[in-house]
Every structure is written in structure tokens, then in C-alpha cells.
Amino acid sequence: MTGPTRPPPLVRAIVERDRRALARAISLIENGAPEAAAIARAIYPRTGRIPIVGLTGPLGVGKSSLINLLVNRLRDLDRTVAVIAVDPSSPFTGGSVLGDRIRFERPATDPGVFFRSMASRGEAGGVAAATREVARLMEAAGFDVVIVETVGSGQVDVAIRDIATTSVVVLVPHLGDEVQTLKAGLFEIADVFCVNKADLPGADLARRDLKELVGLGAGRAGWSASVVATSTQPAAGIEELWNAVEAHEQFLDRTGARALEERRRLAVEIVARVREFVGRALAARLERDPELKRLLDRVVARSIDPRSAAERLGRQATRR
Amino acid sequence: MPRHARNAPIRVLIAKPGLDGHDRGAKVVARALRDAGMEVIYAGLRQTPEEIVRAALEEDVDLIGLSILSGAHMALFPKVLTLLKRERAADIPVFAGGIIPDEDARRLRKAGIRAIFGPGSSLEEIVTTARKLARSAQ
Numbered sequence: 001m002t003g004p005t006r007p008p009p010l011v012r013a014i015v016e017r018d019r020r021a022l023a024r025a026i027s028l029i030e031n032g033a034p035e036a037a038a039i040a041r042a043i044y045p046r047t048g049r050i051p052i053v054g055l056t057g058p059l060g061v062g063k064s065s066l067i068n069l070l071v072n073r074l075r076d077l078d079r080t081v082a083v084i085a086v087d088p089s090s091p092f093t094g095g096s097v098l099g100d101r102i103r104f105e106r107p108a109t110d111p112g113v114f115f116r117s118m119a120s121r122g123e124a125g126g127v128a129a130a131t132r133e134v135a136r137l138m139e140a141a142g143f144d145v146v147i148v149e150t151v152g153s154g155q156v157d158v159a160i161r162d163i164a165t166t167s168v169v170v171l172v173p174h175l176g177d178e179v180q181t182l183k184a185g186l187f188e189i190a191d192v193f194c195v196n197k198a199d200l201p202g203a204d205l206a207r208r209d210l211k212e213l214v215g216l217g218a219g220r221a222g223w224s225a226s227v228v229a230t231s232t233q234p235a236a237g238i239e240e241l242w243n244a245v246e247a248h249e250q251f252l253d254r255t256g257a258r259a260l261e262e263r264r265r266l267a268v269e270i271v272a273r274v275r276e277f278v279g280r281a282l283a284a285r286l287e288r289d290p291e292l293k294r295l296l297d298r299v300v301a302r303s304i305d306p307r308s309a310a311e312r313l314g315r316q317a318t319r320r
Numbered sequence: 321m322p323r324h325a326r327n328a329p330i331r332v333l334i335a336k337p338g339l340d341g342h343d344r345g346a347k348v349v350a351r352a353l354r355d356a357g358m359e360v361i362y363a364g365l366r367q368t369p370e371e372i373v374r375a376a377l378e379e380d381v382d383l384i385g386l387s388i389l390s391g392a393h394m395a396l397f398p399k400v401l402t403l404l405k406r407e408r409a410a411d412i413p414v415f416a417g418g419i420i421p422d423e424d425a426r427r428l429r430k431a432g433i434r435a436i437f438g439p440g441s442s443l444e445e446i447v448t449t450a451r452k453l454a455r456s457a458q
Contacts, residue, residue, distance in 0.1 A: 101375060
């Protein structure tokens with residue numbers, strides 16, 4: 001499986017900046033197609049060098065509009081940028097409406113930008129692993145920066161931390177009092193806080209509360225999160241927002257935190273893949289493998305409980 | 321090359337070319353396709369043919385749906401088809417909806433628009449056709 005193999009033709013096309021090849025490869029990764037493993041393997045050595053900027057935060061705070069402006073800012077700086085915008089899949093039908101593209105206003109002729117919508121499909125951990133691979137494809141295709149927008153969700157949407165090199169948490173005024181900022185979850189993962197819609201009343205208060213939180217030492221690895229105010233109509237603070245991201249990226253390089261963080265993220269990614277792999281294999285075997293079937297029968301008969309059965313299987317699987 | 325693994329959701333781009341602001345029909349169709357289990361990339365209002373084709377390529381869609389009520393369909397739809405051809409993406413089927421006179425509809429079908437839905441079309445019919453077109457392209 002490993003060792004020097006010729007890269008698939010699709011990978012060569014991606015590296016040569018064929019946009020349709022990139023788009024196709026993203027689908028193959030997303031769908032877990034048989035070709036996905038070879039593609040992921042071939043591009044991996046070319047990756048891991050660019051900033052992956054994650055934007056997360058509640059529904060409707062303006063993440064898509066901010067990304068549109070960030071893309072313009074990056075283009076002004078002559079940097080190319082690819083965007084991954086994730087929206088939720090219906091847990092009932094599997095369907096999805098991916099609407100982040102509406103805010104995207106680049107000229108159709110600009111080859112320095114690539115925008116891809118992704119449905120969240122399964123559970124959060126799996127999305128993170130697929131998103132990382134898609135971001136790698138984009139890096140292999142020569143983009144200088146990847147921006148990832150997560151599903152607009154609630155307080156515990158922290159998977160972005162396992163994808164992005166810099167996590168931006170986007171908030172708006174009047175999301176609640178300062179006690180909200182003490183809660184676990186979103187507030188723990190920000191490298192940059194962005195108070196968007198800063199033209200609304202209450203923005204100063206929100207910014208002050210966040211600054212106080214940062215002052216309490218909420219940061220990780222010696223970085224204390226910066227707080228930036230932005231608005232998108234009309235655009236304001238976008239330059240400051242990008243500068244704050246860059247400052248964090250420089251911090252990562254200066255302190256060696258980049259390598260440590262990447263090591264942590266890769267461990268998370270491997271474990272997520274293993275969980276997926278083992279879970280699928282086990283689910284298929286539980287009804288087919290006679291030994292596992294007997295174990296399941298005993299659980300059904302209430303002679304052994306599910307937790308003990310799982311522990312027994314887990315011990316078998318991880319025995320060295 | 322096989323495009324997708326089996327059972328992968330159908331991806332469809334819904335866009336409104338031209339300048340009219342009447343997007344209710346497009347939204348209703350987007351929702352119906354979503355409820356049918358498809359991933360709908362909703363590109364919204366006032367899209368140029370260039371933007372539509374670019375979105376279709378980047379999103380690697382199986383199908384493009386265009387909605388128009390401005391009367392400019394005879395100019396804009398063929399432009400989308402031409403651009404798709406130029407990008408060697410004429411394999412992506414295009415269907416349309418809106419206020420399109422019968423005579424125009426005939427000519428557009430001849431030009432390569434695969435299905436056209438006027439007022440009174442049932443959502444069931446649209447979903448069935450969309451699925452059939454997308455699967456034929458995959």
C-alpha cells in the first residue's frame with residue numbers, strides 16, 4: 001500500500017492547477033470513494049505549510065459575509081485563497097441547502113479564488129477529517145490560504161480547532177451578558193475573537209467583555225486571543241481582522257507552537273479515522289462473525305451488559 | 321472516470337441568471353430537492369452565466385437548475401450552455417423553470433436545456449426529473 005507509487009493522473013492535474021480536477025477530487029474525498037485513499041496519500045507530502053483559517057460562531061453572525069471580505073482583502077495582498085463553507089445536512093433526509101455562496105462576490109474570472117460548499121453529512125468528527133483532506137487538496141493546488149467556515153451552531157462547536165491553524169470565533173453584540181463568556185466551549189478555542197456587526201449598539205460592551213475574558217488568561221499555549229471589531233455593511237475592520245490572524249500565525253512560527261499544534265491535530269485526525277474504520281468494520285461483523293454474534297446474543301439476552309461487551313471487544317482489538 | 325461513489329448524494333446548483341428579483345420559485349424548488357435528499361448549492365439572485373458555470377465547476381455538481389422570470393432566457397440560457405461547452409463540462413445537464421413561452425421552450429430544448437418547468441409544474445415532477453437527469457450524468 002505504501003512506498004513510492006505513481007500519483008494518480010487526477011493528482012497531477014490538481015498540482016497543475018486544473019480547477020475541475022480539484023473539484024472532482026474534493027467530491028471523491030467527500031464521498032469516501034475508492035480513489036480517495038490514493039489521492040490523499042499522493043498529496044500529503046505537499047501540504048502542511050499554509051495557514052488554515054477557521055471561522056466559527058452562532059448562526060447568522062455574518063461568517064459568510066466576513067469571508068467574502070477577507071477573500072477580497074487577501075486578493076488585494078496578492079494571495080490566492082480557497083474557501084470551504086460547511087452547512088448542515090438534514091439528519092432525516094440527508095439533504096442540504098448550501099447557501100454560503102450567496103455572499104460570495106468575486107469576479108468569475110479571478111483564478112486566484114476557489115469556493116467549495118460542503119454538507120456536514122455524518123457526525124462532527126468525520127467532517128473534521130474530510131475537511132482537513134479537502135484543505136490539503138487546495139494547498140496542493142497551489143492556494144496560499146484556506147478559509148474554513150463551520151456550520152453556524154452553538155456553544156460546543158469546537159471541531160474547528162482540529163482543522164484550523166488559526167480559529168476565529170465570530171460573535172455579535174447582545175448575545176448575552178459576560179457570564180456567557182465564562183462558559184466552556186466556543187470561548188476556549190478562539191485565537192481571535194471577532195465582534196461583527198460592530199455598527200450595532202452594544203458592540204463596545206461585547207468587545208470589553210471579551211477583552212476582560214482574554215485578560216483572565218483564556219488563551220492556550222501562551223497566546224492570548226486578540227479581539228477585533230468588524231462590520232460588513234459597510235465593510236470595516238477587515239484589515240485588522242486579517243492582521244490579527246497573521247499575528248497569530250507569526251506567533252505559531254516564532255514559538256514553535258505550530259509544530260506542536262499540528263502534531264496534536266494529526267493525532268486527533270488519525271484517531272477519528274481509526275474510529276470510523278473500526279466502527280464500520282465492527283458494525284458489519286457483529287451480525288456475521290459467529291463469535292461476535294454470540295456476544296451480541298448474550299447482550300440481547302441480558303446476560304452481559306453492552307459496556308462490558310464493548311470493553312471485551314476493545315481489549316481484543318488493542319491487545320499488543 | 322466514475323464521478324461519485326454509489327449512494328453519494330446528488331449535488332445540484334440552483335441559480336437565478338439575469339436581473340429579476342423573484343426567487344420564490346427557486347427557493348421552493350431548492351427546498352423540495354433538499355427534502356428529496358439532495359445537496360443543493362443555492363447561488364441566489366442576479367448571477368451572470370460566467371458565475372453560474374464557475375460555481376457548477378467548483379462545486380462539482382451533477383445538475384444545474386436555472387430559474388428566470390425576466391424574459392431574458394433566450395439570451396442567458398444558451399450562454400450558460402456555451403460556457404459549459406467551452407469548459408468541457410457540457411456533460412452537466414441543465415434544467416430550467418420560470419415564465420418561458422412554449423415556442424421559446426422548444427428552441428431551448430433543442431439548444432440543450434434538458435427540461436423546462438413552467439407555472440403549475442408539480443414539485444414531485446421536478447424532483448423526479450432532476451434525479452433522473454443527475455443519475456444519467458453520474
